[in-house]
Amino acid sequence: MKTSSNFFHLHLISDSTGETLITVARAAAAQYEAIEPIEHVHPLVRTDRHLDKALVEIEQFPGIVLYTLVSADLATRLERFCLEQGLPCVSVLAPVLDIFQSFLNLTQTHRAGAQHALDADYFKRIEAMNFTMAHDDGQLPADLDEADIVVLGISRTSKTPTSIYLANRGLKVANVPIVLDIPPPPTLFSVSRPLVVGLVASPDRIAHIRENRILTLGSKSFDHAYVDRASIAAELTLMRRICTDNEWPVIDVSRRSIEETAAAIIALLRTRRHG
Numbered sequence: 001m002k003t004s005s006n007f008f009h010l011h012l013i014s015d016s017t018g019e020t021l022i023t024v025a026r027a028a029a030a031q032y033e034a035i036e037p038i039e040h041v042h043p044l045v046r047t048d049r050h051l052d053k054a055l056v057e058i059e060q061f062p063g064i065v066l067y068t069l070v071s072a073d074l075a076t077r078l079e080r081f082c083l084e085q086g087l088p089c090v091s092v093l094a095p096v097l098d099i100f101q102s103f104l105n106l107t108q109t110h111r112a113g114a115q116h117a118l119d120a121d122y123f124k125r126i127e128a129m130n131f132t133m134a135h136d137d138g139q140l141p142a143d144l145d146e147a148d149i150v151v152l153g154i155s156r157t158s159k160t161p162t163s164i165y166l167a168n169r170g171l172k173v174a175n176v177p178i179v180l181d182i183p184p185p186p187t188l189f190s191v192s193r194p195l196v197v198g199l200v201a202s203p204d205r206i207a208h209i210r211e212n213r214i215l216t217l218g219s220k221s222f223d224h225a226y227v228d229r230a231s232i233a234a235e236l237t238l239m240r241r242i243c244t245d246n247e248w249p250v251i252d253v254s255r256r257s258i259e260e261t262a263a264a265i266i267a268l269l270r271t272r273r274h275g
Contacts, residue, residue: 007212042054065087135172146172147194150176151163153198163175200250214226
C-alpha cells in the first residue's frame with residue numbers, strides 16, 4: 001500500500017532491539033530503487049501498553065507491518081488490528097521457526113530477543129535503546145550530558161532513525177531539533193561528555209521530503225514556511241551557525257543513507273575518544 005509515488009510507511013515492531021527486523025526490511029526495500037520506506041521502528045514491545053503506542057502510529061501512518069513478537073497474545077492483537085485496517089502484517093521469524101520446529105521436532109522456548117546472546121553487549125544495546133527513545137526529539141534535555149552522542153538537526157534530517165541505528169550499536173543518543181525562533185535547551189551548550197554533531201541537507205532535499213510527508217498525511221492546512229526553500233535555508237543557516245560557534249562537526253546527509261551517516265558519526269566519536 002503506497003502512501004505516495006515515492007514513499008511508503010514501514011512499521012517494524014519488535015520485542016527486542018529491532019536489529020533483526022531492520023536488517024531484513026532494508027534488504028527487501030533495497031530491491032525497489034524508485035520507492036523509499038519511511039521507517040517507524042517500535043522496539044521493546046513487550047506489553048499491551050507498548051503495543052498500544054505502536055497501533056496508534058500504524059493507524060496514523062498506514063503501511064507495511066513487519067514484526068518479531070514471541071508473545072502469542074501480542075502477535076494476535078497486532079495481526080487482528082492490521083486485518084481490520086486492511087494492512088499487510090508479517091511475522092519475519094515465524095516461517096523460519098516453523099521449519100526448525102518441523103525438522104527438529106522440538107518445542108520453541110518463546111524467549112523475547114533470544115536471537116541475541118544475553119551478554120554485556122546485548123544489555124548495553126537495550127540500555128542504549130531505552131535512553132535513545134526517552135531522549136528523542138528534545139525530550140529530557142536535563143540529561144544530555146549522560147549521552148554518548150547528541151544529534152542536532154532541523155526537521156526531516158533523519159535525526160530519529162540515525163539515533164535508533166546508533167542505539168542498536170550500544171550508543172546512548174539524544175537528538176535535539178533546531179527550530180527558528182525557539183532557542184535550544186541551555187543544557188546543550190554545557191555538555192562535556194557527549195560528541196555533539198549536526199545533520200544538514202540541501203534545501204531542495206529537505207523540501208522534497210517535507211512535501212511528501214504532507215502528501216502522506218493528507219494535510220490541507222500547514223505552515224507554508226515548512227516547505228518554503230528560503231525558510232528552510234534560514235533554518236539551515238541557523239543550524240550551521242550554532243555548530244560553528246561551538247566547534248561541533250556537521251554532516252551533510254543529502255546523499256547519505258542512514259548507515260553511512262551513522263558510520264561517519266561513529267568515526268568522529270572514535271577520533272574524539274582516542275584523539
